[in-house]
Amino acid sequence: MAAKLKGWKEIPEAGTIVEPGNARNYKTGGWRSDRPVWNKETCIHCFFCWIWCPDMAVQVDQANKKMTGINLEYCKGCGVCAEVCPKKCFTMKNEKELTNE
Amino acid sequence: MAFLLKDLLGKDKILTSGHRLCPGCGAPMAVKMVTMATDNPLIITSATGCLEVSTTIYPFTAWDTPWVHSAFENAGATISGLQTAFLAWKKKGKIDKEVKFLAFGGDGGTYDIGLQALSGALERGHDFVYVCYDNQGYMNTGAQRSASTPMGASTTTEPAGKKSIGKRIQRKDLTMIAAAHHNAYAAQSSISHWQDLMSKAKKAFEYEGPAFINVLSPCVRFWRVPSSKTVEIAKLAVETNFWPLFEIENMKLTLNFKPKERKPIIDWIKAQGRYKHLLQAGNEPVIDEIQKEVDAYFDYLVRLSSI
Amino acid sequence: MSTIQKNKLSLTGNQAAAEAMRQIDPDVVAAYPITPQTEIVMAFSQFHADGKVNTEMIRVESEHSAMSACIGSASAGARTMTATSSQGLALMHEMVFIAASLRLPIVMPVVNRALSGPINIHCDHSDTMAERDSGWIQIFAENPQEVYDHMFLAMKLAEHPDVQLPVMVNQDGFITSHGVEIVDVLEDKAVKDFVGEYKPKTPLLDLKHPVTMGALDLYDYYFEHKRQQAEAVKRAFGLFDKVAGDVSKLTGRKYPMVETYQFDDADYVIVTMSSAAGTTKFVIDSLRAQGTKVGLLKIRLFRPFPYKIISGLLKGKKGVAVLDRSASFGAFSPVYTEIMNSCYYLDARPNIYPVVFGLGGRDLTPKLIESVYTGLIGNKFKTDQIEYLGVRE
């Protein structure tokens, strides 16, 4: 992601950012030390995890109204989803241990 | 009409992933719930603060809608200018959409340094919504005391110490100050109560005139709670009556939530590291005083709501 | 081009500014009253109340909010104006810098008044000089006519696609703002056609192209944005004469960055700005009648500063007194400093003397100006010592 820094003639004036929502290109998943591991089987698709996830990292299938998983590119591993889930669908697992597994 | 989460899917687009607020931050929850409460296009301004800096670190922006920041103390004035420019464009036929105008400020930018600009904007009656994401301190710069910091909480500028209990006095009642602008819709809500918050946000957007919503948005880092506990701690604030949910419209106050049995304030205090010192022996009178104040304030709201 | 119809009206400097604002008919005016600017806001409010403008007005609760609301409005894409003085400008200070850095072409008449303390309501330039590094273009008017003409010049220059910068149109508090003079006023239509429709580059109201303005800009890009800003001001400098020329076509009056009076053969010169220039011209006429070769250099454009033009003009002069209507404590005053900067590389460097005058509205009498010329001629000043003109010992 270390994009080449641009010169003053190459960027829009006044510090204006002309590409809306381009923070999507900034992946915050690397911040995570614990990963929410989702148990699909117990999920009742209440969307509590979706409404409260501060990073918009809970993925849903809008047409079928289903929770479909976690976007690990952005999930910071806060564990809010695990706390608010009425069915305890998430286990927070340490990233290091997961890589070792 | 109540919101159903399944009908909102796909609407969480105004603030995008890739922002750099702390894990478990309450502010993006507030932003998400508020912005999903309208179908109209939004133009947004933010006061300087956590939300502003963490969502727009050049060359990145997490805003998928027109957005501007200029300073700390002026979100009220900025939103006045934005909305008035819209009226001018509309008059000239340069825009045909019904745009909604939304300002965000933290408690520092709203209770303290931005109060005058907010009051001016409310008094003038512009058609906008101002949302204070209240995390009870200057958290962006490392937990300094604000007028919203509650009594007994330790902050870096009024820390607990041998001769200090942390903040010595009660927080300012900003929601009632906003309500004192009688042309405004004023409400208090919490990120823990998404239905309540979204309904109020919807009302605020539909209200013809100024609207103010004070939203409790925990700062897990400086309240010293685990990052997973954001929603739980906010809920506890409501259930202890520390943070009553209410709204004032046309000078009528409605209490939106009355716990059957309110939880004792010690539950709220015990759960947060910023109150840790209050649990030491000898500080019981402080806790008693906080409890008394919480109960007195709730009684006051009950009286106002039943008149 | 057909001759533009003009009306002659008796106007104060404030009324002239308000009249120009009425004719420009901006989308939004957000303003707060302050002496001696108040009359501008009052007159414009009356135009608004009588339906003579389409402008939306915001009666803000402070100057800080005035500039903040202007920033909101201009970033949304509306043609935006305000007006202020003194403490009001000082209260705006933070936002004044931000307006320039966000590249918002706000036009603001500034009725120059001394800064507190002690509190004083009369003219000096300490208010506007405190903003000289803000990135605004600063134009100074000698009289109500210039105030009026500068307003269109300012609007056009500010909104030029290569500029996009805010402009202060300065006039002297009370002296100009409350002094009535005959002002040639253009037809409304001529002004409307001249300023045209404002076409903002990236307005927030353009919902199809959502932009983020005022992002957090750290060590990796802040400097580049400041470099761009410097370039924009440079471009404004390059375009000033062209825009001023276009205004001249309408009015028949000329607006060079620097104006001279009885200058070419003058040995001794006063450099100053605003209403002081008028008094100086009067003194020059009487001294010239006695055969003394004295002249005047009046600065219209202070930011960006016309260094080269000035050095070219001052080259070879015997003595130059720079009359500053503001002080910089512990340093030389702003105009003097810039004149020194202009002349450093000259071979035939004139002696240049710093003179501070008129603080807090102290009258600049013809006698005082005469004393400056006699001082220059008699070689009585020191180049490294500030002369305080008209202060009691």
Ligand code: SF4
């Ligand atoms: S851990 Fe936090 S960031 Fe990750 S999905 Fe759960 S709520 Fe979202």
Ligand code: SF4
């Ligand atoms: S909160 Fe739990 S049950 Fe509800 S959608 Fe998320 S994972 Fe499924």
